[in-house]
Amino acid sequence: MTEAFFLSFKLATLTALTLLVLGLPLAYLLAFKRFPFKPLLEAVLLLPLTLPPTVLGFYLLVLLSPDGALGRIGLDWAFRFEGIWLGSVIFSLPFALTAYREALAAVDVEVLEVARTLGVGRWARWRRVVLPWIWPGLLSGTLLAFAHTLGEFGVVLMVGGNLPGETRVASIYIFDLVQALDFATAERAALVFVAISFVLVLAVRTLEARWRSITGYGTR
């Protein structure tokens, strides 16, 4: 059980960090910039929300297999940790992106413009004005992605299969236990899951409340 939960945490942490690095610039692009085919890009990025995980997993499996388009350029990640990591990043991207984008959209462009007229440079504007403004949103988006990855099942099973220590994460482990009719162990694992999820959702809600109290949004 420990091995499966450890793997789940490793996967969720790496996925959440990847999404922070990848999602923030993307969210910035979507929130502030205008460019051709923007709705198209948005639709593609949000597509994992509506796709069944098995469909996403199926395409990834095909692409990442040794003969697949990505497999042939060295990314033969099927049934490997790297594969479920890539799948998780794509699958949780809409959640993180939506949260980041909302946080960025709340930043008043006029405030940044006035900061420029006050002689505050680009880096200082990000560090002193934007980041303190959006950090609760960033953190809550990242936690959401983390929680979502923990609970993932379909994509991971399709891309990674069920290899202990490599791709057998906690959700799949529980599925395995039930298949083997080991209900007692499955119940303990499920309880751990409920506790973790509850703490995460509570953290996200607390962060949102804190964000409102800092900026005054929603208080008048």
Place this chain on the structure above:
Amino acid sequence: MEIDYRLRHPLKLEAHLRVEGLTALLGSSGSGKTSLLRALAGLLPAEGRPYAGLPPERRRVGYLPQGYALVPHMTALENVALALKGPRRRTHALAWLERVGLAEFHHHRPWELSGGQQQRVALARALARKPDLLLLDEPTSALDAATRDRTIDDIARLVREEGLPTLLVTHDPLVAARCDSLAVLEDGEVRQQGDPETVFSRPATLGIAQLVGFGNVFRATVLEREEDGVWLESEGVRLFALGGASLRPGQAVHWGIRPEEVMIVRADRPLPDRLARNRLPVVVREVAKKGLVYAVRVEGALTLEVLLPRHVQDRLRLFAGKAIEVALKPAYVHLFSSGLPSS
């Protein structure tokens, strides 16, 4: 400070004006007032001087947009200190908050302050950076009437103490009247600039006249010149107006008179000769109380809006249906030299 700016986007604008002391920039909505301010702050591309081509960070220009643009997660003190550098920045920021009377609110965040207080914080923040030019966009639009007058006086006091040229954008003639100089933006250019009294009493164009509150504007034909004025024919009425030296008989012009400058003739007081020229029998159609003044509409050969101070109405006791006479003092009959509609 001389300003000479040309904008292409978002609208075509050519602005030449002087910012001397507290200068108001008056214009109807959509005339490009805000765009000109943003261009001066370096936030919109424009050609001209001063500051041509410099990014906003390198211009010493203080810019206060309508919403004040305070950083919401910073306290009043941190907001003011945002513009400052060095180890003593917080001390300086506090001194500035003190100057705008908000030292005790230094730890409050913007949403804990009233609109007027937020504006003073924003003003302190802009002044703290010791700008060469201050730009204020509709500083009173979000404030109630009582706060408005005090705010303008506070701003005027501060920028005079600092000796800071300040350009204040407004669409409110009452705000413009409290400034040292008044420039009017119309059809993409500054059409008139002078002290407010001159612009108010002698607006250069019909559009400016309407902007500064001329309610009564009429078409007329020039009949003849006489001494220092002209005789006009307007809606069948003969009127004498001062000035108009460049007008020729037969020419079409517009003239106007401000509602507060229409005089009600009192039977017990004979009119001086010149005033007697522009007497007009009318009937009162409507009397409406507007704050401390009465707005009266009278109809005769001309329909005129008249504004009467309360004490005058208390004495005259005008009511709808009453027949009276009004007089239009030739000095107050204003001829518009340009900007006339072709119809």
